Amino acid sequence: xxxxxxxxxxxxxxxxxxxxxxxxxxxxxxxxxxxxxxxxxxxxxxxxxxxxxxxxxxxxxxxxxxxxxxxxxxxxxxxxxxxxxxxxxxxxxxxxxxxxxxxxxxxxxxxxxxxxxxxxxxxxxxxxxxxxxxxxxxxxxxxxxxxxxxxxxxxxxxxxxxxxxxxxxxxxxxxxxxxxxxxxxxxxxxxxxxxxxxxxxxxxxxxxxxxxxxxxxxxxxxxxxxxxxxxxxxxxxxxxxxxxxxxxxxxxxxxxxxxxxxxxxxxxxxxxxxxxxxxxxx
Numbered sequence: 554x555x556x557x558x559x560x561x562x563x564x565x566x567x568x569x570x571x572x573x574x575x576x577x578x579x580x581x582x583x584x585x586x587x588x589x590x591x592x593x594x595x596x597x598x599x600x601x602x603x604x605x606x607x608x609x610x611x612x613x614x615x616x617x618x619x620x621x622x623x624x625x626x627x628x629x630x631x632x633x634x635x636x637x638x639x640x641x642x643x644x645x646x647x648x649x650x651x652x653x654x655x656x657x658x659x660x661x662x663x664x665x666x667x668x669x670x671x672x673x674x675x676x677x678x679x680x681x682x683x684x685x686x687x688x689x690x691x692x693x694x695x696x697x698x699x700x701x702x703x704x705x706x707x708x709x710x711x712x713x714x715x716x717x718x719x720x721x722x723x724x725x726x727x728x729x730x731x732x733x734x735x736x737x738x739x740x741x742x743x744x745x746x747x748x749x750x751x752x753x754x755x756x757x758x759x760x761x762x763x764x765x766x767x768x769x770x771x772x773x774x775x776x777x778x779x780x781x782x783x784x785x786x787x788x789x790x791x792x793x794x795x796x797x798x799x800x801x802x803x804x805x806x807x808x809x810x811x812x813x814x815x816x817x818x819x820x821x822x823x824x825x826x827x828x829x830x831x832x833x834x835x
Contacts, residue, residue, distance in 0.1 A: 556606035556647030557626055558583075560599050560664040561639045563590055569679035572687045573625050575618060576609035580679070593639075597666035604647040605629075611651055619652075623660060628694055629683070630662070631703040635804060636682075638670035638710060638819075667710045669828055673801065674815040682813050690808050697807060702728050706800070715789060715831040716770060722796050723767050729803065743767065747799075754806035759799050766792050775833035786834045790825035 559580065571578040580603050583589070589600035610622050626643055633641040642662045646653045675682050683690070694700060702725055709721030723743075730746025733753075741749065744764050751758040762781060766789060769778035777784035781792075797820040805811040 554606055554608045554650060555610040555622060555652045556604055556650035557643035558601035558645050558647050559603040559605050559630065560601055560642055560644045561593050561637075562603045562633060562641045563593065563637065563639075564679060566678050566680070569683070571629055571680075571683040573607065573629075574621055574687060574691075575625075576607055578605050578607050578626070578629065580605045594668070597668045599640075599644075599664040599666060601644055605643070606647060606650070625691070627661060628691060628700055629686070631700060631707065632690075632694070632808075633679075634707050635673075635703050636675065637672045639667050640665045640707060640710075662704070662707070665711060667707075670710055670824065671819040671821075673805075673819055676813055676815050682810060685809070690810065693808055697732055698728065699804070699807065702804075712829065715786070715793060715825060715829050716774075716776060716833060718825075718829070719766070719770055719776065719789075719793050719796075722793065722800070723771065725800060726763075726767075726796070750803060751799075754803060756799060756802045756806065759795060760792075762792050763796055776831065777834050784834060786831050787822065787826055789831065789834050790822050793825050794820045794822050 562580075566580075566582075568579065568581050571580070583602055583604060586602050589598065589602055592598035593600055593602070605626060607622060610618060614622075630641045630643060640662065642664055643657060644664050645657060694703075705721060705724050705728070709718050709725070712718040712721065726743055726747060729750050730741055730743055733746045733749040734741050737749065744761075747763075748758050750756070765780035766776055766784075768780045769775055773779065776789040781789075798818045801819065802811070802816075805814055805816070
């Protein structure tokens, strides 16, 4: 059996299951879970709130099976990070793991503090959310290069300013554009890629304000410049919020898990207006 400690996963589920390529992952709450929740949510602490164990892996397993196992737990945690807007990641071996890590390698995302962003509400628990992990969610995640996308998403949440997070969103939108180019076999602008993905998944397209503000941050280093003129911090925050909510819908639709989410737009203007400073607008 191989087991990992999982940082900063917070849920009412005491246990949930994920059917993986090599067998069933069992996620279980740590004994001191309750003591860690408040410091994680309010003080930016990192704590091992869960363990994740896979009984089918052992010292007799092949290198390929070990790599498959590690890749899968990283991807499961990336999706959990997206859902909870926190850095949920393996941090070491669980207590009863037959295979122990002296230190996790560079393949794993290091634990870090992300505080104050809203979660997506899962309807009936994580076992149901991950029910199609092996058959459709994980293959789609791989085929659409969503590991890279979700990594950028998570990195964006470690931002210091509105400019930081909007530049990160620009990278994510470029990845979406590249996916649409691959599907359609033709060059596209950012706007074309966004509109194509919107049509594919039934999402309301972003307004032209996104493109104007993107051009200003890329070419002038400000959120409000020659294209998105004379805008306030609140105006710019709204564009960022609209983009984050659009990306939420894109990921949920691409992975076909929208029906398992109690979806209302989780990102509100107040999350950015009063939560992050700006170095270019007031």
